Amino acid sequence: MKERIVVGVDLGGTFIKFGMFQTSGKLLKKWQVPTDNSGPEATLAQIASEVVKSCQAEGYQQDRIEGVGIGVPGSVDRHGMLISAPNLGWSMLDVRQEMKKHLDLPVAIANDANVAALGEQYFGAGEGCDSMVMITLGTGVGGGVIINQRLVAGAFGGAGEIGHLVMNDAETVPCTCGNRGCLEQYASATGIARVARTLLEEKMAANGGKQVSGLQAYDTITAKEVFDEVKAGDELAMEVAEQFGRTLGKALSYVASVVDPEMFVIGGGVSAAGEVLLHYMEKYYSSYAFAPSKHTPIRLARLGNDAGIYGAARLILLQ
Amino acid sequence: MKERIVVGVDLGGTFIKFGMFQTSGKLLKKWQVPTDNSGPEATLAQIASEVVKSCQAEGYQQDRIEGVGIGVPGSVDRHGMLISAPNLGWSMLDVRQEMKKHLDLPVAIANDANVAALGEQYFGAGEGCDSMVMITLGTGVGGGVIINQRLVAGAFGGAGEIGHLVMNDAETVPCTCGNRGCLEQYASATGIARVARTLLEEKMAANGGKQVSGLQAYDTITAKEVFDEVKAGDELAMEVAEQFGRTLGKALSYVASVVDPEMFVIGGGVSAAGEVLLHYMEKYYSSYAFAPSKHTPIRLARLGNDAGIYGAARLILLQ
Numbered sequence: 001m002k003e004r005i006v007v008g009v010d011l012g013g014t015f016i017k018f019g020m021f022q023t024s025g026k027l028l029k030k031w032q033v034p035t036d037n038s039g040p041e042a043t044l045a046q047i048a049s050e051v052v053k054s055c056q057a058e059g060y061q062q063d064r065i066e067g068v069g070i071g072v073p074g075s076v077d078r079h080g081m082l083i084s085a086p087n088l089g090w091s092m093l094d095v096r097q098e099m100k101k102h103l104d105l106p107v108a109i110a111n112d113a114n115v116a117a118l119g120e121q122y123f124g125a126g127e128g129c130d131s132m133v134m135i136t137l138g139t140g141v142g143g144g145v146i147i148n149q150r151l152v153a154g155a156f157g158g159a160g161e162i163g164h165l166v167m168n169d170a171e172t173v174p175c176t177c178g179n180r181g182c183l184e185q186y187a188s189a190t191g192i193a194r195v196a197r198t199l200l201e202e203k204m205a206a207n208g209g210k211q212v213s214g215l216q217a218y219d220t221i222t223a224k225e226v227f228d229e230v231k232a233g234d235e236l237a238m239e240v241a242e243q244f245g246r247t248l249g250k251a252l253s254y255v256a257s258v259v260d261p262e263m264f265v266i267g268g269g270v271s272a273a274g275e276v277l278l279h280y281m282e283k284y285y286s287s288y289a290f291a292p293s294k295h296t297p298i299r300l301a302r303l304g305n306d307a308g309i310y311g312a313a314r315l316i317l318l319q
Numbered sequence: 320m321k322e323r324i325v326v327g328v329d330l331g332g333t334f335i336k337f338g339m340f341q342t343s344g345k346l347l348k349k350w351q352v353p354t355d356n357s358g359p360e361a362t363l364a365q366i367a368s369e370v371v372k373s374c375q376a377e378g379y380q381q382d383r384i385e386g387v388g389i390g391v392p393g394s395v396d397r398h399g400m401l402i403s404a405p406n407l408g409w410s411m412l413d414v415r416q417e418m419k420k421h422l423d424l425p426v427a428i429a430n431d432a433n434v435a436a437l438g439e440q441y442f443g444a445g446e447g448c449d450s451m452v453m454i455t456l457g458t459g460v461g462g463g464v465i466i467n468q469r470l471v472a473g474a475f476g477g478a479g480e481i482g483h484l485v486m487n488d489a490e491t492v493p494c495t496c497g498n499r500g501c502l503e504q505y506a507s508a509t510g511i512a513r514v515a516r517t518l519l520e521e522k523m524a525a526n527g528g529k530q531v532s533g534l535q536a537y538d539t540i541t542a543k544e545v546f547d548e549v550k551a552g553d554e555l556a557m558e559v560a561e562q563f564g565r566t567l568g569k570a571l572s573y574v575a576s577v578v579d580p581e582m583f584v585i586g587g588g589v590s591a592a593g594e595v596l597l598h599y600m601e602k603y604y605s606s607y608a609f610a611p612s613k614h615t616p617i618r619l620a621r622l623g624n625d626a627g628i629y630g631a632a633r634l635i636l637l638q
Contacts, residue, residue: 148469155615157579158575162457164576165576166572199346257477258481259471259577259578260475292394
């Protein structure tokens with residue numbers, strides 16, 4: 001029997017990433033193209049044409065492709081309907097139906113953070129786990145919940161949206177979602193930088209503008225600088241890291257009380273800070289978590305930006 | 320082919336409840352016996368003997384029994400191992416293995432709150448739902464999470480333990496689990512009564528012992544009296560109900576951000592107060608919940624004390 005392949009697609013607002021995989025999960029080739037942003041029709045036609053063209057170039061005709069999995073930056077309900085994808089400007093779209101116009105192949109879609117979780121569970125840090133929750137710390141905070149090796153999409157596409165757990169009723173600054181005090185406001189790259197800037201301004205004001213932290217040396221403070229300064233022993237940066245760890249650790253304890261996964265995996269740009277992140281999360285997590293889940297391992301993601309294409313391929317392999 | 324039956328068992332510290340069901344899920348007979356508390360061996364032998372004896376009395380020999388499902392008051396891990404059951408004084412017990420000594424039949428076990436959820440999802444308020452989360456408001460607060468019609472037990476037996484979400488870092492009174500500020504301290508029957516008594520004492524002290532609430536008329540305040548007074552328009556009781564609704568509604572918003580179920584079902588003794596409970600929960604739930612899950616229905620349980628035997632039977636039907 002001729003070898004069959006699957007294609008995993010990670011659809012972003014700027015780039016579309018593609019991965020061509022053997023059905024065993026072995027990555028054969030990966031590539032990316034700038035997203036054609038002129039509307040859903042054009043973007044989906046672009047995906048279909050890229051898949052066919054690149055597979056043919058590798059010697060795989062359409063009948064050798066098992067299917068195409070797509071991770072989309074938006075909520076997908078339990079029927080596979082894309083509810084909304086704000087970054088693409090799309091809403092209420094039956095992506096699988098639309099793709100049929102361009103490609104006569106099985107298509108599966110899911111939310112991109114969920115798909116990344118599936119990639120990590122099968123091919124990355126969560127390899128061998130039946131259940132896993134991945135938290136993606138990027139511009140926002142996303143998440144993906146895997147139970148019995150399958151994604152939990154949620155009845156209304158809201159599963160794994162842990163960035164919007166309301167963690168602080170006293171917050172005065174609104175979150176992008178309209179609520180106040182969401183986890184994302186403290187644990188995303190943007191949130192960590194915001195907390196650091198606010199604290200720095202407070203401390204500088206209280207000290208008449210004198211040197212209070214190594215963070216003052218930077219023109220722009222990002223999460224990277226905060227954790228670099230934590231590693232250098234800067235007290236203010238460590239205070240920011242404590243707040244990050246307390247808020248995220250507590251949120252993970254909530255997740256554990258609902259689904260009690262075998263493992264947590266931390267990904268996204270912020271996770272580049274490394275093991276130091278885990279230190280701050282673990283101590284708060286274990287103090288808040290209920291007895292059975294107190295020692296759930298928290299690990300760093302391993303697939304980086306490839307988690308999306310791996311997970312999207314896995315969507316097809318699971319069908 | 321001769322009709323086959325399944326037996327659902329709800330093992331409690333005081334009584335063991337049994338239900339004999341057709342494989343269609345139709346209840347043929349239910350009964351209960353006082354629990355033989357002289358140790359796991361004796362209790363399990365008692366269950367086996369009741370099953371065989373009662374089935375025979377109804378004309379069903381052992382070869383007509385499809386299996387026995389048991390809900391146990393403790394944590395059960397993903398391998399079916401009972402980790403601990405404090406009310407029975409049991410720990411680390413392979414119940415299925417032990418039952419084999421007494422009964423040559425398939426046996427399935429799960430945590431009792433989880434099993435009750437399964438009963439409601441299949442035969443009660445959640446009929447027709449693929450996913451559902453049930454919250455049991457009794458002496459404590461228990462929960463059960465159903466995804467794709469199956470129970471989520473959790474990797475370490477901690478799934479659905481939402482009674483121990485830490486909701487209030489400022490709490491000074493410890494919870495039975497050792498933490499402070501757990502949901503259970505505000506939303507269980509015990510918790511509601513405690514909040515009411517504390518508030519009543521405060522208001523009475525501030526008013527020189529004068530009449531401040533209809534709750535003063537009772538020798539003992541329980542959750543029932545609180546909600547009776549809410550229905551009568553008592554202001555203090557309504558304040559207690561607001562705190563109940565705010566804490567539980569917020570906790571449900573956390574659950575929705577993790578698994579986004581089709582429905583929430585509220586059971587346990589406190590749920591006897593009826594629709595008034597839902598009113599207080601819904602408004603806070605929808606204000607805290609993230610967009611996709613804002614309108615998830617919250618319903619009252621329908622099976623009452625029978626949820627356990629129905630769900631235990633369902634454990635076998637799912638195998």
